[in-house]
Amino acid sequence: MPSVTPRLSVLDTSPIVQGSTPRQALLNTVDLARLAEELGYHRYWVPEHHGMRGVASSAPAVLIGHLANATRRLRVGAGGVLLPNHPPLVVAEQFGTLAALHPGRIDLGIGRAPGGSKAASAVLRPQRTKDFGEQLDELRGHLNPPEDAEVKAIPVLGGDIPELWLLGRSPDSAALAAERGIPYAFAHHLAPTAPVEADLVSVSVIAAEDDERAEWLAGSTRLKVLSRIRGNRIQLPSPEEAAAFPYTADDRAETARRSGAVLTGCPGTLVPKLQRILDETGTAEIMVTTPLFHHADRRRSYELLASLSGRLTARSNRPASSRA
Numbered sequence: 130m131p132s133v134t135p136r137l138s139v140l141d142t143s144p145i146v147q148g149s150t151p152r153q154a155l156l157n158t159v160d161l162a163r164l165a166e167e168l169g170y171h172r173y174w175v176p177e178h179h180g181m182r183g184v185a186s187s188a189p190a191v192l193i194g195h196l197a198n199a200t201r202r203l204r205v206g207a208g209g210v211l212l213p214n215h216p217p218l219v220v221a222e223q224f225g226t227l228a229a230l231h232p233g234r235i236d237l238g239i240g241r242a243p244g245g246s247k248a249a250s251a252v253l254r255p256q257r258t259k260d261f262g263e264q265l266d267e268l269r270g271h272l273n274p275p276e277d278a279e280v281k282a283i284p285v286l287g288g289d290i291p292e293l294w295l296l297g298r299s300p301d302s303a304a305l306a307a308e309r310g311i312p313y314a315f316a317h318h319l320a321p322t323a324p325v326e327a328d329l330v331s332v333s334v335i336a337a338e339d340d341e342r343a344e345w346l347a348g349s350t351r352l353k354v355l356s357r358i359r360g361n362r363i364q365l366p367s368p369e370e371a372a373a374f375p376y377t378a379d380d381r382a383e384t385a386r387r388s389g390a391v392l393t394g395c396p397g398t399l400v401p402k403l404q405r406i407l408d409e410t411g412t413a414e415i416m417v418t419t420p421l422f423h424h425a426d427r428r429r430s431y432e433l434l435a436s437l438s439g440r441l442t443a444r445s446n447r448p449a450s451s452r453a
Contacts, residue, residue, distance in 0.1 A: 133413055135443040136171040137434060140208050140318075140331050140418040143175065143185035143192070146349075146365040147422075154185035155192070157424045162196045164428055166203040168435040172236060173200075174208030174416065179245035179253060183353075183364040190223040197231040206236025208314070208331070208416070209296045211244045212264050214253045218282055221271035224291040225284030232289035238314055239265065240296040262305065269293065269309070300325050315410060318418055321390040324409040331416040332406060333391045336399060336433040337426075343393040346430075348372055350420040354388045355380055367422045391420070396433050400440050413443040 141161060143154045162173050175192050178184040186192060189207040196205045210220055220237070228235040241261045243250040259267070271282040272290050295306040295313055298320035306313035315327035324330075335350075337343035348371030355376075356363045376384070392402045403415060417434060421427040 132442040132444065134438055135407055135412070135441050136414040137169075137438050138172040138174070138204075138329070138414060138416040139165045139170050139431065140174050140176070140416045141186070142178070142418065142420075144365055144420060145183050145185050147363070147367065147370075149364075151185040157427075158186070158192070159196065159199050160424070161428065161431070162200055162203065162205070165431060166200045168432060170203065170431070170435070171414065172204035172206060172416070174206050174236065174238060176208050177211050177214070177240075177244050179214075180249035181245060183362075190227065193235070194227055194230070197227065197234060202234075204234050204236055204292075205231075206291065206294075207238050208236075209238030209240040209294070211242055212239050212268065213241060213261060214244065217264055217268035218271055218280065220268055221282035222284055225272070225282050228289045228291045229284050235289075235291040236294060237291035238294040238296045239268070241302075265295070265305075265309065294329070299323065303327065314416070315412070317406060317410070318390050324406065326411045328412060329414045329416055330406055330410050330412045331418060332403070333420065334399065334403075334417045334430070334434060335391060335393045335419055335421060336396060336430040337393075338395060338433075340394045340398050343395065343398075345372065346421055346426055347388075347391055347393045348374075349422045350391055351384045351388050353420075355384045358383060358387060365420060365422055396437055396440075399434070400437060403437065404441055407441060407443045411444050 141158050143158045145151055145154045165173050173196060175186045175189050177187060177189050179187055189210055193205050224235060224237045272285055274281045293311055295302060295311045298316040303313050303325045312328040314329040315325055317324060317330045318333035335343050335347050337346055346368050348368045349365050352366050352371040352374055353363055392399060419427050419430045421430060
């Protein structure tokens with residue numbers, strides 16, 4: 130079977146780290162998107178989260194419009210819009226507008242997760258009258274309406290429409306994507322032990338000049354994981370704070386078990402780890418999310434990763450991720 134060089138893309142939550150602000154997190158996202166374009170990354174996705182004080186990305190359609198204006202070639206999109214939170218018509222109108230203004234560059238990833246606490250979900254979803262599959266079909270209808278449709282998402286008519294993706298972390302989501310003929314993006318960073326065939330795979334990666342520094346930088350996310358286990362949700366701490374934390378042996382074992390989805394190392398160490406994911410999932414595109422405290426370290430991690438794609442191989446029989 131012929132092989133291809135896999136594409137690299139970015140998933141950015143706009144993290145609000147300890148001592149910083151949502152504004153700074155969003156400015157960092159714009160800066161990182163520009164860098165990603167310079168480095169040759171294929172697409173740049175931002176998610177939808179609500180009421181999470183460590184995440185600034187809560188309005189993806191608004192943020193995507195800004196990122197599209199700040200770049201020229203990079204595909205930008207949602208990873209993703211949580212459809213149960215919105216009327217499908219509104220989503221079609223928002224992303225139809227984005228696609229009309231930035232033709233050939235807009236992706237619309239759709240998910241079903243709540244994207245926040247139970248309290249936030251209660252505000253966002255006071256009533257549910259349709260299941261997720263019905264909402265997905267309604268959205269698809271709005272993106273490609275029949276001539277006699279009673280209600281139409283006007284911005285999508287007669288022009289470009291966003292590329293639709295289904296996001297998930299289970300075989301059920303993969304099956305729904307296949308049934309509907311929609312490319313599937315698998316959240317490996319959330320479910321590393323259950324890889325499934327996918328068109329795109331999101332992976333948590335921390336790259337540095339050597340393995341020791343990469344692991345030291347990863348201390349931030351490991352301490353955050355431990356705090357969550359203990360019922361205390363914190364913003365991402367600095368690696369200096371994480372290194373000074375008095376972990377017990379049990380803490381270290383539990384943290385290692387819960388944060389195993391984060392791949393760390395220098396480029397040479399990361400190549401076999403990423404290649405294994407490519408082989409297991411059959412994807413030709415890896416989307417990288419990098420939870421680091423210092424923005425400069427995050428930039429450097431993506432710079433190091435950009436040099437890896439030529440050392441990786443993927444199957445050439447997954448056409449969905451090669452669109453555009």
